[in-house]
Amino acid sequence: MLSVDRVWVKRGNATALEDISLSLLPGQTLAVIGESGAGKSTLIGAILGLLRPSKGEITWDGGPIGACRPALVMQEPRAAFNPVLPLRQSVMEPIRAQKARVPDERIKRLCDGLEIPIDLLDRRPGEVSIGQAQRVGILRALISAPPLILFDEPLSALDAVTQKHTGRLISDLQREEGFAALIVTHDLGYAVAHADDIAVLKSGRIEEVAPSRTFALSPKTDYCRALRDAAIALGALGAVG
Numbered sequence: 001m002l003s004v005d006r007v008w009v010k011r012g013n014a015t016a017l018e019d020i021s022l023s024l025l026p027g028q029t030l031a032v033i034g035e036s037g038a039g040k041s042t043l044i045g046a047i048l049g050l051l052r053p054s055k056g057e058i059t060w061d062g063g064p065i066g067a068c069r070p071a072l073v074m075q076e077p078r079a080a081f082n083p084v085l086p087l088r089q090s091v092m093e094p095i096r097a098q099k100a101r102v103p104d105e106r107i108k109r110l111c112d113g114l115e116i117p118i119d120l121l122d123r124r125p126g127e128v129s130i131g132q133a134q135r136v137g138i139l140r141a142l143i144s145a146p147p148l149i150l151f152d153e154p155l156s157a158l159d160a161v162t163q164k165h166t167g168r169l170i171s172d173l174q175r176e177e178g179f180a181a182l183i184v185t186h187d188l189g190y191a192v193a194h195a196d197d198i199a200v201l202k203s204g205r206i207e208e209v210a211p212s213r214t215f216a217l218s219p220k221t222d223y224c225r226a227l228r229d230a231a232i233a234l235g236a237l238g239a240v241g
């Protein structure tokens, strides 16, 4: 289990995260929502071990978070890969780094699940669509079977239809593979459809954490009500109620 326990993180002289506590169980999805500057990237950086909390601690199953080697799916899919290498080499990099082996069968099954034709991996990042690159980014995160995957606005570069489709693929693979997923998103509709819990960050603090359906039906603070109402007005929350 991921445990973020009373964590404070400074960036420069300012406090970017203030007394954040969150938990996330294997197989579950936590969506983190917040406006620009709320601290979402800082939270991801702290969980990845790139930013050190000034107070509090982040653990996996009670031990150091680094031991679970969380994987990251970045927002800009094509920028996430070395532009001159075939995608296959970038995908296999985490495996090489861990000196591990992945059976061809697993690669094929993941490619099938993510609807990636195997020969697509012979191309360079500039030779595939954004949606394809995003799915290959998810493949790279999944390939070494990490127990925790962090998705930093994974669908924002995709059109609405591809977003929906890729969101469903992630949920299906999560059911099969059992990883815990923390997804940073601006899209409350996506969070309600795919996440078990929603955490709203505002100015470095947690505004509210709740099961996603409870959040959609009855947000507790004015800020969260405004977020929910805006999503309804955009038609992003049509199915709730």
Ligand SMILES: Nc1ncnc2c1ncn2[C@@H]1O[C@H](COP(=O)(O)OP(=O)(O)OP(=O)(O)O)[C@@H](O)[C@H]1O
Pocket: 011, 012, 013, 014, 016, 034, 035, 036, 037, 038, 039, 040, 041, 042, 043
């Ligand atoms: N390298 C840095 N040095 C100093 N302050 C920083 C640095 N990076 C971010 N900050 C500040 O930390 C706070 C949180 O920023 P963060 O990038 O985590 O927000 P965010 O929610 O991810 O925003 P966005 O949605 O725009 O990516 C902001 O006030 C930001 O200005």
